Amino acid sequence: MLINYTSSKIDANNVITEIINNEGKAIAIKADISKTEEIKHLFCATIDHFGKVDVLINNAGITIYKSIKDTTDEDFARIFSINVKGTFNTMRESSTRLAD
Numbered sequence: 001m002l003i004n005y006t007s008s009k010i011d012a013n014n015v016i017t018e019i020i021n022n023e024g025k026a027i028a029i030k031a032d033i034s035k036t037e038e039i040k041h042l043f044c045a046t047i048d049h050f051g052k053v054d055v056l057i058n059n060a061g062i063t064i065y066k067s068i069k070d071t072t073d074e075d076f077a078r079i080f081s082i083n084v085k086g087t088f089n090t091m092r093e094s095s096t097r098l099a100d
Helices: 009-021 036-050 073-099
Strands: 002-005 027-030
Touching: 002 009, 002 036, 009 027, 027 036, 036 073
Parallel strands: 002 027
Antiparallel strands: none
8 A cells, every 4th residue: 555645754654554563565655646747756656666556545635724715826726736636647647557
């Protein structure tokens, strides 16, 4: 299992430890899913370690806790880049890898 994270390597490693302690296999990779090159690295690292991708679970998402009148264009762009573009990026890369 690959655990992708963006903020806390310690938290990601805690998840990895729990998986390994329950007889699983896992690695953690830091990647911003809104960035195509980081997604490519994420999938390459996964395939290098595990040989293939079996399942993709898109569970990354952010929100900014502001009223809509206080939400800036930059806030909206960041939300969109993770919640929509990031999901698209991972699905596209996954489908490319499955086709290989």
